Amino acid sequence: MRAAAHAYWRMFVWDIADLRLLLPVLGCVLTLQGAGFVLGIGLFFRHIPETAAVFVATGVPVMNLITAGLIFEPQVVADQRLRGSYDFLWSLPVPRSMMTLAWYTVTLVVALPAMVIALLVAVARYGIDFDVSPAIVPAVLLTSLTGVLIGYAIAHGVTAPMTARLVSISLIFVMFGFSPIVFPASQLPGWLAAVNQWLPFGSMATITRAALVGGEAAGVARGYLVVAAWAVASALVVAWALGRRR
Amino acid sequence: MAASIRRGPGHWLSSYLALLRFDIASQRTWLPMFVLTQVLFGAGMAIIYGFYLGHMSHQEALFVVSGAPALAVLTSGLIGVTTMVVERKEAGSWDFIWSLPAPRSAAVASTFTVFTLMAIPGIVIALAIAAWRYGLSVTPSPMAVPAVLLAALMATSVGFGMAQLIPNPLVTGVMVNVLIFVVLLYSPVAFPITQLPHWLADVQRVLPIYYAAQVLRASVTSGMVQDVATAYAVLAGWTVAAWAGTAWVVGRRR
Numbered sequence: 001m002r003a004a005a006h007a008y009w010r011m012f013v014w015d016i017a018d019l020r021l022l023l024p025v026l027g028c029v030l031t032l033q034g035a036g037f038v039l040g041i042g043l044f045f046r047h048i049p050e051t052a053a054v055f056v057a058t059g060v061p062v063m064n065l066i067t068a069g070l071i072f073e074p075q076v077v078a079d080q081r082l083r084g085s086y087d088f089l090w091s092l093p094v095p096r097s098m099m100t101l102a103w104y105t106v107t108l109v110v111a112l113p114a115m116v117i118a119l120l121v122a123v124a125r126y127g128i129d130f131d132v133s134p135a136i137v138p139a140v141l142l143t144s145l146t147g148v149l150i151g152y153a154i155a156h157g158v159t160a161p162m163t164a165r166l167v168s169i170s171l172i173f174v175m176f177g178f179s180p181i182v183f184p185a186s187q188l189p190g191w192l193a194a195v196n197q198w199l200p201f202g203s204m205a206t207i208t209r210a211a212l213v214g215g216e217a218a219g220v221a222r223g224y225l226v227v228a229a230w231a232v233a234s235a236l237v238v239a240w241a242l243g244r245r246r
Numbered sequence: 247m248a249a250s251i252r253r254g255p256g257h258w259l260s261s262y263l264a265l266l267r268f269d270i271a272s273q274r275t276w277l278p279m280f281v282l283t284q285v286l287f288g289a290g291m292a293i294i295y296g297f298y299l300g301h302m303s304h305q306e307a308l309f310v311v312s313g314a315p316a317l318a319v320l321t322s323g324l325i326g327v328t329t330m331v332v333e334r335k336e337a338g339s340w341d342f343i344w345s346l347p348a349p350r351s352a353a354v355a356s357t358f359t360v361f362t363l364m365a366i367p368g369i370v371i372a373l374a375i376a377a378w379r380y381g382l383s384v385t386p387s388p389m390a391v392p393a394v395l396l397a398a399l400m401a402t403s404v405g406f407g408m409a410q411l412i413p414n415p416l417v418t419g420v421m422v423n424v425l426i427f428v429v430l431l432y433s434p435v436a437f438p439i440t441q442l443p444h445w446l447a448d449v450q451r452v453l454p455i456y457y458a459a460q461v462l463r464a465s466v467t468s469g470m471v472q473d474v475a476t477a478y479a480v481l482a483g484w485t486v487a488a489w490a491g492t493a494w495v496v497g498r499r500r
Contacts, residue, residue, distance in 0.1 A: 032427075036427060040432055044298060044299055044441075045441075046441055177293070178294070182298065183297055183300065187296075187297050187299075187300040187301075
């Protein structure tokens, strides 16, 4: 147990040191993405309806969490593969589960400030009354964990760096455009809304939104189940990809 | 021997034609990717904006649809052209091209020609998909020809000039990403400029993004755009400025 905790801490420090130049940049990108999106969407409406404002304000933090885990991780690993440091990392005498946990922590450390700033900008711009419940803790932790695990599954399951990068870039498009994160699912065509019932992104937004503004309890339990199922499935892929011998 | 001095319009034209063959041959593998990027950003964003906006009035939908060509042309100039310039920089192809016994202006002119023409299919497809998605019929006027050509030439020239002027490819990459963000979220392409805060509207009245959207919109709709002449003039101004920047960076000795 002590050894595991020690390994976790060493890997956390390692990741921070390894990405010391990249992490501040990522933090800025996430902040710009979050605050920029909150402000930008308002321009599309002559008078933004309150529901639309609430959806944007509560959806953008989820975008931050997903971007940090799902989009950034595959690109970092693709770089590591190209440089050859990937094999070196796996040769370290550290449990791979602890490596994953350390990376999860790094993701949270980078994404949380951006998330808070986006929420503050939303309050300032749209005057939204947030009613934050304690459920925000599991909602954010689970959303981020699932994002990280899916990112891990792509990063470690797809061995060709270019393909991994392509998958993660296409996911940005799917996430920003075709998932009900910053707008209600009812604004999607029926078939796309139905597909999104089984994808993790819309559900991540549902559980986070419920924890931020209260009310709208419908579908929250289902949301947790869908997101958790994606976490478990991704964890299995990760375990397979990391555990096998090459 | 006078015959060995290669200059004059005849030499320029034959160099231009030879380089045109070179450019078309080197871009042929690229073309599908280029068109795909345009369709993704043009038609894709038009569809996505619809999701963001929810229920749209006819006028709002018309704005989104008639903005699709501008999104396609701007992203192709920003992403397609800059990527090509940066790739050639990293591969050292520009040094090779500048070493050819051809005027550099002919080389640049041929690249501009190829990329301007390459942008056209993507613009048309993006407009067609967007119109189909919202069940609107758009009728292009004859002015669509100069509008598409000037907007595409402007986007190509600015993208090319920017990528040539910025020495560090990483900085170019960051600039491109920032500009895409600005084009997609903060530019009056899919919505009227009156919805912007005053200071941002003033900034947009200097940049070419708004005017590219205006000339393209005017060519496929009627009554939505006033003062098209100004828009053409600003676009032409940006094109010429980009040419000047390109001429300076391409023509100097290192």
